[in-house]
Amino acid sequence: MTRRAVHVGGVMIGGGAPVTVQSMTNTDTRDVDATVAQINRLHAAGCEIVRVAVPDQQAAAALPEIKQRISIPLVADIHFSHRLALAAIAAGVDKLRLNPGNITDPDKIGAVVEAAKAAGIPIRVGANSGSLAPEFRGPHGEATAEGMVQSALREVRILEEHDFRDIVISLKATDVPMTLTAYHMIVHEVDYPLHVGITEAGTPWEGAIRSAVGLGILLDEGIGDTMRVSLTGDPVEEVRVAYAILRALGLRTRGITYRVCPTCGRTEIDLLKVATAVQAALVDVSAPITVAMMGCVVNGVGEASEADVGLVGGAHVGTIYVRGEIAQRNVPEDHLADAMITAVRALAAEVGDD
Ligand code: SF4
Structure with a gap:
């Protein structure tokens, strides 16, 4: 099924657009100079959308200047706090990565969703095997593909209850077969574009291989509208590995x-x-x-x-x-x-x- 199109700044995800390459900074977001320098290096390497962690109000306060000094769409990664989400939206970010399941007050979720709607920015929701809520885990407390899908769908339904449809979904596990199963399940459930990745894939050598195996299979099946390769270390390597995977599959041509x-x-x-x-x-x-x-x-x-x-x-x-x-x-x-x-x-x- 053709995925719904979502716009992140000037970049389209889904809707038949080429698979886009994302990365995430590992600088302290409060350090604007270091964060901007890293984002600009990522941009030069081909990164098309960049995410920064927003763990506190100081980090949120740095967002307007960061946004002003870069020229690729900026995503704010937020957990637990609706205040940080509102601050990020007010700062002009192009997308939120949010877990509505860990902002439990429905009024607070509603305020964030209405603000995102007014700003015209999408929200990525989804499950990460490391932070799956207990009710979505298996009998021994283990993460499962089914649980990840159910967790993500619960978040999607929360947004849909607010008539919000600018949604991107991710289902990231460290385990490659579990990741594959989860994406294979959700692809038939909803038509929102899918962000694919193998979470905590590891240091560059092992992480590149695990990402190439997992993302290579999904992308070859036509699953995945935007991708992040998660590697420990310089995030520029994530971008280089992402393009190597996309070039190997004939999906993008950037680079040698x-x-x-x-x-x-x-x-x-x-x-x-x-x-x-x-x-x-x-x-x-x-x-x-x-x-x-x-x-x-x-x-x-x-x-x-x-x-x-x-x-x-x-x-x-x-x-x-x-x-x-x-x-x-x-x-x-x-x-x-x-x-x-x-x-x-x-x-x-x-x-x-x-
Ligand atoms: S040196 Fe020549 S024969 Fe040997 S692997 Fe390279 S191309 Fe092949």
Whole structure:
């Protein structure tokens, strides 16, 4: 079913729009300079919607200045306090992440919903396996997919009782199969757009793999209108991993897609060193291009000539291809990374941004 369209600032979620990439700052929101700097780094990496935690009134008081100094939609993450939600709305945020289930007074929920409606901003509700209320847990107190869905639907119904429909739903568990089951269940229940993610996925290596498995399956099934990869550490990595997942599925094209051979007994250049240097130098490139780096001619010529920019290694030298044509022959190994970086940047400038 086509999901309902929800607008977060100038970004549409659902309604057939491309899957959008979100992240969340890990700075102290009260520190405006640090938070703005991180948001602007996230924006440069391709983040399209950013969320900040609003744990107290001081954090809420920082929101207007943060909002003024960034140029992607801002989401306020609020728990327990309707006052903070009202302050965030008054500060001009573009969306709320709220748990109506932990603001128990119906009048207070009503005030927040009416204020969001008046401001024209959506609310994301949903369940997180770590904070599921006891009544939605299994017999041994465990989180279950059914419980997560029921918890999310209760929150949706609370908003609907106020005739509020600008809703985005998330169902995040640390357990990948549980997350998949929960989204498979809710997708048939409601037509609100779905925010997908694996919560507390972990440090970058493990978290990227778990997110790629879980989100890759859902997105390939057409489930997920906006996504966040949750990783411990610099949130810019979340954005890079999100785009890698989306590029692998052919859902978005932003940034460089790399094809690098695993190397073998035929390799006569230090391909890992060259590829690592090239990738590190080009993290900011947003042009949708492919770059192949191959150890030898066996598979190298085909891959390199089909990529936008390609490298084929030889005996401590390399040949560089640009759009299928040989651009430079016999580049010494020590200059290969620089030559590739220059060639990719030149092509990226020609192609332009995604
Ligand atoms: S491209 Fe060449 S060096 Fe790379 S794995 Fe294949 S045969 Fe080995």
